[in-house]
Amino acid sequence: MNHSGHVEYTATGMPNRKLAIWLFLASECMFFGALIATYLIYQGQSLVGPYPEDLFDIPLTTVSTFILLMSSLAMVLAVAAAQKEDLKQTRLWLAVTALMGLTFLGFQAYEYNHFIHAGLTLSVNLFGSTFYVMTGFHGAHVAIGVIWLSSLFAHTFRPVDPKRRALDIEIAGLYWHFVDIVWIVIFTVVYLLGVGG
Amino acid sequence: MAQHKASESPHVSTSTYLKVGLVLAVLTALEVAVVYVESLKGIVAFLLLLIGILKFALVAMYFMHLKFDTPVYSRFFMVGLVLALACMLAVMAIMHSDRAATLLLSS
Amino acid sequence: MATVQESFPTQRAAILPRPKSTTGFWSWVTTVDHKRIGIMYAVTAIFFFLVGGIEALIIRLQLFSPDMNVVSADVFNQLFTMHGTTMVFLAVMPLSAAFFNYLLPLMLGARDVAFPRLNAFSYWLFLFGGIFINTGWFVNAAPAVGWFGYANLTSPAYTPGLATDFWNIGLQILGIGTLVSAFNFIVTIINMRAPGMTLMKMPVFAWTTLVTSFLIIFAFPSVTVGMILLTFDRLFNANFFEVAANADVVLWQHLFWIFGHPEVYILILPAMGIVSEVLPTFARKPLFGYSVMVFSTILIGFLGFAVWSHHMFTVGMGPVVNSIFSLATMAIAIPTGVKIFNWISTLWGGSIRFKAPLLFALGFVWMFMIGGLSGVMHSSAPSNAQQQDTYFVVAHFHYVLIGGAIFALFAGLYYWFPKVTGRLMNEKIGVVNFVLMFIGFNVTFFPMHFLGLMGMPRRIYTYDPALGLQFWNQVSTIGSFILAAGVAVYLYNLAVSLKKGELAGEDPWDARTLEWMLPNPPPVYNFARIPVVSARDEFWARKYEGAPAKEVAAGSEDEEDGIHLPGNSYFPIIMAGMITLFGYGLLYSGALAVAAIILTILSAMGWAFEGVGGTIIYPKGDAE
Numbered sequence: 001m002n003h004s005g006h007v008e009y010t011a012t013g014m015p016n017r018k019l020a021i022w023l024f025l026a027s028e029c030m031f032f033g034a035l036i037a038t039y040l041i042y043q044g045q046s047l048v049g050p051y052p053e054d055l056f057d058i059p060l061t062t063v064s065t066f067i068l069l070m071s072s073l074a075m076v077l078a079v080a081a082a083q084k085e086d087l088k089q090t091r092l093w094l095a096v097t098a099l100m101g102l103t104f105l106g107f108q109a110y111e112y113n114h115f116i117h118a119g120l121t122l123s124v125n126l127f128g129s130t131f132y133v134m135t136g137f138h139g140a141h142v143a144i145g146v147i148w149l150s151s152l153f154a155h156t157f158r159p160v161d162p163k164r165r166a167l168d169i170e171i172a173g174l175y176w177h178f179v180d181i182v183w184i185v186i187f188t189v190v191y192l193l194g195v196g197g
Numbered sequence: 198m199a200q201h202k203a204s205e206s207p208h209v210s211t212s213t214y215l216k217v218g219l220v221l222a223v224l225t226a227l228e229v230a231v232v233y234v235e236s237l238k239g240i241v242a243f244l245l246l247l248i249g250i251l252k253f254a255l256v257a258m259y260f261m262h263l264k265f266d267t268p269v270y271s272r273f274f275m276v277g278l279v280l281a282l283a284c285m286l287a288v289m290a291i292m293h294s295d296r297a298a299t300l301l302l303s304s
Numbered sequence: 305m306a307t308v309q310e311s312f313p314t315q316r317a318a319i320l321p322r323p324k325s326t327t328g329f330w331s332w333v334t335t336v337d338h339k340r341i342g343i344m345y346a347v348t349a350i351f352f353f354l355v356g357g358i359e360a361l362i363i364r365l366q367l368f369s370p371d372m373n374v375v376s377a378d379v380f381n382q383l384f385t386m387h388g389t390t391m392v393f394l395a396v397m398p399l400s401a402a403f404f405n406y407l408l409p410l411m412l413g414a415r416d417v418a419f420p421r422l423n424a425f426s427y428w429l430f431l432f433g434g435i436f437i438n439t440g441w442f443v444n445a446a447p448a449v450g451w452f453g454y455a456n457l458t459s460p461a462y463t464p465g466l467a468t469d470f471w472n473i474g475l476q477i478l479g480i481g482t483l484v485s486a487f488n489f490i491v492t493i494i495n496m497r498a499p500g501m502t503l504m505k506m507p508v509f510a511w512t513t514l515v516t517s518f519l520i521i522f523a524f525p526s527v528t529v530g531m532i533l534l535t536f537d538r539l540f541n542a543n544f545f546e547v548a549a550n551a552d553v554v555l556w557q558h559l560f561w562i563f564g565h566p567e568v569y570i571l572i573l574p575a576m577g578i579v580s581e582v583l584p585t586f587a588r589k590p591l592f593g594y595s596v597m598v599f600s601t602i603l604i605g606f607l608g609f610a611v612w613s614h615h616m617f618t619v620g621m622g623p624v625v626n627s628i629f630s631l632a633t634m635a636i637a638i639p640t641g642v643k644i645f646n647w648i649s650t651l652w653g654g655s656i657r658f659k660a661p662l663l664f665a666l667g668f669v670w671m672f673m674i675g676g677l678s679g680v681m682h683s684s685a686p687s688n689a690q691q692q693d694t695y696f697v698v699a700h701f702h703y704v705l706i707g708g709a710i711f712a713l714f715a716g717l718y719y720w721f722p723k724v725t726g727r728l729m730n731e732k733i734g735v736v737n738f739v740l741m742f743i744g745f746n747v748t749f750f751p752m753h754f755l756g757l758m759g760m761p762r763r764i765y766t767y768d769p770a771l772g773l774q775f776w777n778q779v780s781t782i783g784s785f786i787l788a789a790g791v792a793v794y795l796y797n798l799a800v801s802l803k804k805g806e807l808a809g810e811d812p813w814d815a816r817t818l819e820w821m822l823p824n825p826p827p828v829y830n831f832a833r834i835p836v837v838s839a840r841d842e843f844w845a846r847k848y849e850g851a852p853a854k855e856v857a858a859g860s861e862d863e864e865d866g867i868h869l870p871g872n873s874y875f876p877i878i879m880a881g882m883i884t885l886f887g888y889g890l891l892y893s894g895a896l897a898v899a900a901i902i903l904t905i906l907s908a909m910g911w912a913f914e915g916v917g918g919t920i921i922y923p924k925g926d927a928e
Contacts, residue, residue: 026277
C-alpha cells in the first residue's frame, strides 16, 4: 500500500511535502528579507526616542538567541531519532525543542514588556514600528512552530508508519531550522550591528 | 538510481550534530565578544557578518541536511535567498540607506 | 464505465465526518478533484471578468465627452481602482489558474495535483478574497486608491473609513491562496510527471506554468510585507508610511513593484503557454525552437525581477539607477522577441486550419507585439518621463493584457472547451466573437496612444472641452461597447454550445499532447493506465510517428491497478472561511479576529488529522 504507509512515488524521488516545504522556505527568504530591509532602511531615521541603543540588552538577547540556537540542535536530534525509529528519543527531543521555543517566546514577551515600559510603542517612532513588526512576525513563526511540534509530539502516541512519521518530523524540522536561521540574521544585523556596527 | 537517492533521508551521526551545535555556541559567544572589544571597532561589522554567515551556513548545511540531500533543494533555496538579498540590497541602496553601504562594503 | 470501488482505510479519527456525496451542491463544495476546481476557477473568474468589464464601460461612458456626469468623481475613483484590481487579481490570474488546474495533471499524465486539498483551499481563498474586496460596494466604502495603492494616499488621514482596508486585507487573503497554489503547481510539475516525461519533454504550457509559479512564490512575499506594514499603519497606528514620523513613502513603491513587475509576467506567461499549445495544433507542426522557447521563458522570469524600478522613473531615483533599470528593461525585449519569431516560424509552412482558437492566438501574437513595442518605448527613462501617467501607458498595458493575455485565454477557452464539456463551441459564432473583440479592442485602445501623447492624464474623471480630447475619447468609448458586444457573443456561444454544441468525440483538433488521449470529458480518475512518454508531442508521435504506446499502472510504477482517489473534505472551505473571517474581524471586531485565529488553527489540525482518505477505484475496460 503506497498510500497509507510509505512515502508516495514521485517522478524525481523527492517527497512532495519535503519539496513543498523547501519552496515555502525559499519564498519566506523574500518575506523576511523585506521585513529586515524595512527595518534597516528606517534605522537611524526615528525623530524621537527611545532609540535602539537605549534599549537593546545584548547579554539578555544573547541568552535567548543561544536557547533558540540550541533548540535547533534538539530538533535535529528528534529528526535523527525518528529516522532510527526510536520513539522514546523522538518524544524527548520533540518536547525539548518545543519547550526551548516556548522559552524563547517567554524572553521575547519579557523584552516587549520591558521596551513598552521604557516608552517604545508601535506608534511612537519608526524604530518602534519596524522593530515590533519584524520581531513579531518572527515570534509568530516560532509560535506556529511550537504548536506544530506539540501536535507532532501528541501524534507520537498514535500508531503511524515510522517512515511517514520520520518525514513528518523532518519537514517540521526544516521549518524550525529556518526560523532559527532568520533569528541568526536578525540577531547579527539588528542587535549586534545595531549597537556595535 | 538517482531516484532512490532522493527519497532516502540522509543519515548523519549524532556526534556530527553535537559538534556542529558546539561550534554554533562558540561562534555566538565570539560574536557577542567582538562587539565589546574596543580594538576591533573598525572591522566589527565585517567580523559580525562573517560569523553570521558562518552560523547560517552551518545550520543550513548540517541541520537542514543541504550538504547531504539532493542538490535540488539547495538550488531552490539559494534562488530565493539570492533573489531576496539582491532585491533588498538594491532597494536599500536606491533609498540611500547608510546601512546598505556598510553591508555592501563589508560583504 | 464499469468501475469497482473500495473504501480507502482512514487511518486517523476525524473531527468531521468525511463528505460522501459525489453529485450535487455539496460534492462541489467539498471537491478536491482538480478538474472540478478548474471549472469553478473558470466560472468565478469569468464572473469577475464581467464585473470588471462593466466597471470599465461606466468609466468609458463618463469620459465620452467633456463634463459628463454619469458618475461622481469619487465613484469614478472607485471604479478605476476596482476595475484594475478585479481584472488583475480576480479575472486574468484566476482564469490562468483555471487552465493550470484543469490541464496540468492531464498534460503531465498525473492523477491529480500534488496536494488536492490545498488546491481546493486556494480556490476558496480566491472566491472569498474576491467577495471581501468587493464588500466595499455594499457598505458604501469601495476602495479608491488605484490598484497599486500608493502610500500615503492609503494613510488613514487621506482615506479614512474601511474602503482601503477592504482592498488591502482582501488582497492579502487572495495572496495566500495564490501562493499556496503556486507551491502546489511547482511540486506537481516537478514530481508528478508521467514516466519518461523529462523536463524537456513537457508541453510548453507546463513550462510557463512552472516559471509563473516561481515568479509568484518570489514576488508575492514582497507586496505581502508592504500590505502588512500598511495594515499596521491603518489599524494599529504604526508609522511605516507616515511622513510626519520621517517615513519614506517610496518604500511602498519598491515593495509593490518588486511584486508588481513580475506580476506582469505572471499574467502573460500562462497566456504565452496557451498560445504555444494552440499554434502547433492548428499549424499541424511542432512548436518551432522548443528549447529556445523554454530558455527564453526562464530568462524572462529572471529579468522580471531586475526591472521593477522602471515603474518609478519619475520618482527621482537619479540617473544611474534610472539607466540601469532602463537597460535591464530593454534586455527583456530580447527573449520576448525570440518568442514572437518562434510563434511565427511555427506557422510558417504549416497546413493551417483557421479555427476560432487559432484566430484568437494569432490576435494575441499581433496585439501583444504592439503592446510590447510601446513597452520598449517607455523603457527609455527620458521618453518615459513624457508618457508617465498618461493614456499612452493605459494603451500600452491594455494591449499587453487584453490583446495579449485575454486573447490568449479566449484561445484556450475555445481550444479546451471540448475537453471539459465533450462538445465543440459553435465555430461561426466563434468567428463573430473574435472579429467583434478584435475590432472593439483596437478601436477602444489604439486612440489612447494619441490621447496620451496629447497629454491626457490617467485617472481623471473628466476633461475640459478646450483640450481637444473629445474626438478620440468618443471613438474609444464606442470601441469599448463593440468589445463588450464581443464578450456578450462569447457568453451566448457558451450557452448555446453547452446545450446544443456538436459532440466533440475524441481528439477533435487532431492534437499533440497527452490530455487529448483521454475521452472528452475525462473520467474522474484521468488515466486508467499512465502513458509512458517517449516524445515531446507524445500523442502526435503515437498517431503519426509510430511511437510505442507503452503504459504503466496508475497507482504507482510497480503496484496494483487500483487508482487512489483522495477523499472530499470540508476543511479547505472551512479554513479559507476562517481566514476570511479573520479579515472581517480585523475591521469590525477584535473578538471575532481572535476567535477566527483559534478556529483557523483548529481547522488546520482537523485537516492534518483527517488525512488524505478517499477510495480506491478499479477502472475496467474503458482504458484507451
